[in-house]
Amino acid sequence: MNGLRDRYMKQAPKEVPEEIANNSNYFPYFKVRSWNFTYVLAGWEGAANDYRVLQDALSRPQPYGLRVYDGKYxxxxxxxxxxxxxxxxxxxVRYHLKEHTGRTPKNRKELFNLRHSSLRSKIECTFGILKNRFKILAGKPNYPFPTQVDIVLACTVLHNFIALEDPDDDILNENVEIDEDTGEETNEDDSNVMDYTQSRSQREDRDVRNEWKELRDQIAWAMWVDYCAKYNGGNTMESGLT
Structure with a gap:
């Protein structure tokens, strides 16, 4: 199964699913590939800090590391x-979908978080579907550690295969309760992959993070203007911002 990884698990796929392309709430701000896994790094203990795992994935040399392409996020x-x-x-700012129930966004930040949360819920749902289908992932299999890593990879490849070849699969389309925790095609052109292995000074690191926060602000404002044009007569006045 892992021999099919390059065919059924592709990073940064070019195609945008119809449910995103045809939904003005997301497109053109977000272009995601629903239901499929694009990268898996197996082997870390479950209690590991998420950010530490991400840093590990980003620091690994290609083709083993997580790719991030210019212009994508x-x-x-x-x-x-x-x-x-x-x-x-x-x-x-309120984030989880339950926090938005029965109320409309009052400013750009609430709107951005609402749509961000809506898409992230699809990610959580995909993990739920994976675990519902492959019960071995929720157990404690008596296999050597390298085999356990291979099992995780094989299950995610199988999940992608089913999603691509049989989108009407029952398990794939069943409702999954999401627990919102409040606490042989490959990419051949790597010339525009961001290099996370190069060290930066603290100032450079702070500056580049601020640039991306500014990008988030630009996306949030564009969303807000479009939202107000559709539902608020073009009035972009906001409330609740701090």
Whole structure:
């Protein structure tokens, strides 16, 4: 199964799924590939800090590391930070979908977090589907550690295969309860992959993070203007910003 990894698990796929391309809430701000895994780094203990695992994935040489291409970015939850190639939600602003129930966004930050959370819920749902199908992932298999790593990779490849070849699969389309935790095609052109192995000074690191926070602000404002044009008569006045 792992021999099919390059065929059924592709990083930064070019195609945009119809449910995103045809949804003005997301497109052109977010262009995601729903239901598929694009990169898997197996082997870390479950209690490991998420950001530490991400740094490990980014620091690995290609083709083993996580690729981030110029002009593209990943959405990540509040456990990470906004930095080159990764955009997290605004902190101190309501985020989880349940917090938005029965109310409309009052400003650009709330709107951005709402749509960010809506897409991140798809990620959580995909993990739920994976675990529902492959019960071995929730158990404690008595296999050598390298075999356990291979099992994780094989299951994710199989998941992608099913999603591509049989999109009407029952398990793939079943409703998954999401627990919102409040606490042989390959990419041949690597010339525009960001290099995370080069060290930067603290000042350079701070400056580049600020650039990406400014990008998040630009996306949030563009969303807000479009939202107000559709639902608020073009009035972009905001409330609740600090």
């Amino acid at each position: 990943y959405l990540c939850d509040a456990g990470y930070t906004t930095m080159p190639g990764f955009i997290s939600p605004y902190r101190g």
